[in-house]
Amino acid sequence: MPILLYGNDSQKEKYLPKLASGEWMGCYCLTEPGAGSDANSGKTKAVLTEDGKHYLITGQKMWISNAGFADVFIVFARIEDDKNITGFILDKGMEGITMGEEEYKLGLNSSSTRQVFFNDVKVPIESLLGGRDNGFKIAMNALNVGRIKLSAAVLDACRRVISLSTNYSNERIQFGVPIAKFGAIKHKLADMAVRTYAIESATYRAGNEIEKNIKRLESEGVDRQEAHLKGIEEYAIECSIVKVLGSETIQYCSDEGIQIYGGMGYSAETPMEAAYRDARIARIYEGTNEINRMLLVGMILKKAMKGELDIMTPAMKVASDLMSIPSFETPDESKLFAIEKENIKKLKKTILMVAGKAAQHFAMDIEKEQEVLMSLADMIIDVYTAESGLLRTEKLSLKNGEEATQHQITMSKLFLYSAIKNCQKAGEEVILSFAEGDEQRMLLMGLKRFTKGYTINPKEMRRSVAAKLIEENKYCF
Numbered sequence: 001m002p003i004l005l006y007g008n009d010s011q012k013e014k015y016l017p018k019l020a021s022g023e024w025m026g027c028y029c030l031t032e033p034g035a036g037s038d039a040n041s042g043k044t045k046a047v048l049t050e051d052g053k054h055y056l057i058t059g060q061k062m063w064i065s066n067a068g069f070a071d072v073f074i075v076f077a078r079i080e081d082d083k084n085i086t087g088f089i090l091d092k093g094m095e096g097i098t099m100g101e102e103e104y105k106l107g108l109n110s111s112s113t114r115q116v117f118f119n120d121v122k123v124p125i126e127s128l129l130g131g132r133d134n135g136f137k138i139a140m141n142a143l144n145v146g147r148i149k150l151s152a153a154v155l156d157a158c159r160r161v162i163s164l165s166t167n168y169s170n171e172r173i174q175f176g177v178p179i180a181k182f183g184a185i186k187h188k189l190a191d192m193a194v195r196t197y198a199i200e201s202a203t204y205r206a207g208n209e210i211e212k213n214i215k216r217l218e219s220e221g222v223d224r225q226e227a228h229l230k231g232i233e234e235y236a237i238e239c240s241i242v243k244v245l246g247s248e249t250i251q252y253c254s255d256e257g258i259q260i261y262g263g264m265g266y267s268a269e270t271p272m273e274a275a276y277r278d279a280r281i282a283r284i285y286e287g288t289n290e291i292n293r294m295l296l297v298g299m300i301l302k303k304a305m306k307g308e309l310d311i312m313t314p315a316m317k318v319a320s321d322l323m324s325i326p327s328f329e330t331p332d333e334s335k336l337f338a339i340e341k342e343n344i345k346k347l348k349k350t351i352l353m354v355a356g357k358a359a360q361h362f363a364m365d366i367e368k369e370q371e372v373l374m375s376l377a378d379m380i381i382d383v384y385t386a387e388s389g390l391l392r393t394e395k396l397s398l399k400n401g402e403e404a405t406q407h408q409i410t411m412s413k414l415f416l417y418s419a420i421k422n423c424q425k426a427g428e429e430v431i432l433s434f435a436e437g438d439e440q441r442m443l444l445m446g447l448k449r450f451t452k453g454y455t456i457n458p459k460e461m462r463r464s465v466a467a468k469l470i471e472e473n474k475y476c477f
């Protein structure tokens with residue numbers, strides 16, 4: 001991906017066909033023992049040789065996926081005292097590249113993860129990737145793609161875990177009946193499906209938006225590589241959203257999968273044990289979920305400060321709306337999702353109100369208020385995902401009719417229901433963290449106004465989703 005996004009023509013010609021065909025494997029060497037989340041602080045050095053024709057790269061990278069069998073190494077190193085690291089393309093077999101032993105890991109046992117050491121590795125200057133001092137940008141943009149890819153990858157894991165769990169529930173007899181007959185098991189199966197359907201929707205939506213954005217830029221005359229770069233970069237927030245929720249959804253599904261399998265779920269003989277262990281890494285790599293949560297809120301605030309995104313005007317409007325009498329207009333209930341869309345609007349108002357007031361209160365110091373940023377991120381993730389589910393289901397329903405889409409409609413409502421509950425809790429935490437007296441009372445009142453009144457029967461709705469899964473004996477949405 002770094003070569004595709006930042007390579008020059010001869011680099012792309014040399015590496016991309018063989019990497020794309022699978023003839024060559026690549027690895028991405030960013031993390032170091034002292035530079036994990038703080039990826040730009042790496043100590044690996046690149047020193048120009050006296051004749052100006054080579055760089056000598058020296059340093060240590062760790063946790064490098066594919067290292068054991070990689071043919072191509074993307075390595076980030078610092079030239080002199082540059083502010084940022086620089087990217088280089090190295091080939092297998094270059095003198096001075098050595099490896100640590102394979103890491104003994106919790107999961108991902110079929111992947112190679114090793115330390116890679118570089119000892120005065122002589123690299124031609126032509127191997128410099130994307131310009132000096134540009135490596136951090138390259139690393140981050142490659143990670144944006146990695147984040148949405150991670151979400152797409154975990155979707156398949158979620159579907160498989162749900163299918164296996166459904167299958168097991170249908171076959172395992174206790175108290176004389178299949179455990180699928182029990183409400184507690186139905187609840188779990190349905191919740192797994194609801195969350196998976198929602199993150200699937202968010203991932204498809206973000207992917208489609210990115211593709212459309214790239215095409216738009218290309219049609220405006222931006223060259224292909226630049227269009228890909230910008231097209232993805234402009235959706236970095238969405239990439240972080242789906243990375244966080246995707247990784248947490250597979251963790252949730254595999255955990256509940258073990259629970260459904262009972263003791264057998266804990267045994268290495270069944271697939272749940274590996275699914276659970278393999279899922280765990282997704283919350284750590286491609287930027288930890290904490291870093292991604294902070295990034296996504298940070299990016300929104302940065303866009304607001306640069307004037308690219310106006311959040312203060314709507315935030316102020318929400319504040320003044322709160323002082324007025326609530327509207328008694330009711331949405332047209334005969335229209336699919338009329339009520340749900342109204343609730344999404346209210347949730348967005350909730351975020352604007354809470355984030356706007358928090359930003360006003362903490363000003364530049366908001367960066368130091370990580371707990372607040374985490375809660376705001378949770379609200380944004382939930383609302384984006386709930387809205388994605390509704391939009392996808394609306395399209396499906398237009399295409400196939402409401403009757404054929406009834407389970408997706410139910411799942412979208414169930415996800416929205418939990419999103420409202422989560423936003424209530426997260427919003428309250430933010431408000432209580434800074435507001436006092438009248439301001440606190442007003443904000444809590446606003447929160448209540450924007451998050452109340454969505455009443456569904458979650459138990460019956462979950463049962464209907466579970467019934468479909470049990471009947472089909474697999475994830476079928």
Ligand SMILES: Cc1cc2nc3c(=O)[nH]c(=O)nc-3n(C[C@H](O)[C@H](O)[C@H](O)COP(=O)(O)OP(=O)(O)OC[C@H]3O[C@@H](n4cnc5c(N)ncnc54)[C@H](O)[C@@H]3O)c2cc1C
Nearest residue numbers: 028029030031036037063064065284285286287288290291
């Ligand atoms: C199996 C596996 C494969 C990997 N593959 C690759 C690879 O191919 N290439 C590569 O370059 N790297 C790879 N990594 C490394 C991975 O990207 C890092 O582990 C990850 O970025 C976290 O860095 P760290 O482990 O140093 O944790 P740390 O950065 O030390 O973080 C530890 C904890 O502190 C939190 N934290 C850190 N900074 C902050 C902050 N500012 N505010 C709040 N909380 C913070 C983190 O969220 C985390 O919970 C891999 C790791 C593993 C385990």
